Amino acid sequence: MSNKEKNKSNRREFIQKGMRLSLGLSIAGVAGISALRVNADDYVWQLDPFKCVSCGRCADHCVVSPSAVKCVHAYALCGYCDLCGGYLKPNANELSTAAENQLCPTAAIKRKFVEEPYFEYEIIEDLCFGCAKCVAGCTAFGNGSLHLQVRHNLCVNCNECSIARVCPADAFERVPASQPYLIKGDFTAGDDHA
Amino acid sequence: MAIAIAVIIVRDFTVNKKGKNIENPYAYDISEYTKVDPSEILYSEIKTIPLNISTPKGITIWKDTLILVAEDFLIQLNKNGEQLGKTILSSSPTCVTTSLNGDIWVGFRNKVSVFDKDGKSIQNWTSFGDRSVITSLAVSNDFVYVADAGNRVIYKCSKDGKIISRIGEKNDDKAVPGYVIPSPYFDVALSEEGYLWAVNPGRHSFENYTADGAMRSSWTKSSVKTEGFSGCCNPSHMAIMNDNSFVTSEKGIFRMKIYDQHGEYMGVVAAPDQFDEDGLPAEVAVDENGLIYALDFNRKQIRIFQLKENG
């Protein structure tokens, strides 16, 4: 098998594995603590994506600007949909994927063709400001694989998180710095891009 | 100065405190698409049966009996909601259907079990394998059709669980497009004449097959407007009426609609404002009298809809 074919078949296996997990709704998550700004014994703020109701406050209430809360993608839960509810505006059936038809206000989601009819979606973190619009779309129409997390390479670990104070879903909690993420699926936050 | 700061802090706390309704400038707004012209609503809700079940999973109807599967059991109810029987299952079911003689066919993640109409175990099939995610079953006189969302295929099986053929896999020579199933919604049902219909949710299509697995016809309705299906995978559930019209239920924008036997939109059974905003899309079932039953997973109710007199 040539390298090209091998890559293609690996990609297909990956999608099938991902889809199986997503179809079985397997939920799990652990992550490393690289690039944390605290000691491993400390506690840090994190939000529970299963409680989050995509209210938009994570975007505007963080002391860091743009927000330390970002969208992350649980690839194992993703359906690799062509008509991604987190990527396209709801009336996208009749539209193209031009920027004005994308749901994300900053076009922070990159769409990549994998194989007919599957597409992969990647978050460009520098452009994401945690508005949760894509999270709402993905949760409503898709599998909920797009979700928010406090990114610990950016968070300054305030004594009292100013988003936690206004979160209507009480989604914020203190978690051990050794396990700083409450993630869905197989998103790996170990690479904090510090 | 100190007072001004105190005022700002107090105001900030009052305006932003938890639970207070602050407008979301980034709201994902689908309200425009959830509006339905009242003249399009052809059905009215005539009865609601509350269920004392924490996790309902599926519903089917045989004559006057409502058959439900839930967390780890199967129950039969009469149409007033009174329990007629209960059978404990070996694991968590995913779907249920009946055959003409009233036998109850229960799907699990990767296997199928059969019970008589009183809930007595008749058969347990062997597993379809780890990759399977069985989401729907349809039983004809001779065959059992098993929808496997994990493998994106329908197995045509003998009544004792032997796989005879695989239906719906992508085949360019036979113009079969293949199933696109991003989430575990993949429904099958038989028409009045016994033809197999399957939803291809990623394509917003209905596909019709002969018993040999050849595609007879299909129809697609892709649109965010009420008359179509939108999002990554819709409709999530369907049932076929005696006159071969299709009753559908959708995720994203929760609503139930009805299409004629050719796939032409007829109208709405239940509009989005009749469902809770979050949760799972209702499963649908129909009876011989043309009543439509919605298993509302969020409210934990069976909701019964009847054609309006002028509908």
Ligand code: SF4
């Ligand atoms: S404030 Fe809470 S509910 Fe709102 S987006 Fe952030 S985590 Fe979600």
Ligand code: SF4
């Ligand atoms: S829609 Fe909002 S949360 Fe999602 S990627 Fe764009 S900026 Fe980030």
Ligand code: SF4
């Ligand atoms: S702790 Fe501070 S920096 Fe971190 S998310 Fe909350 S407000 Fe932002």
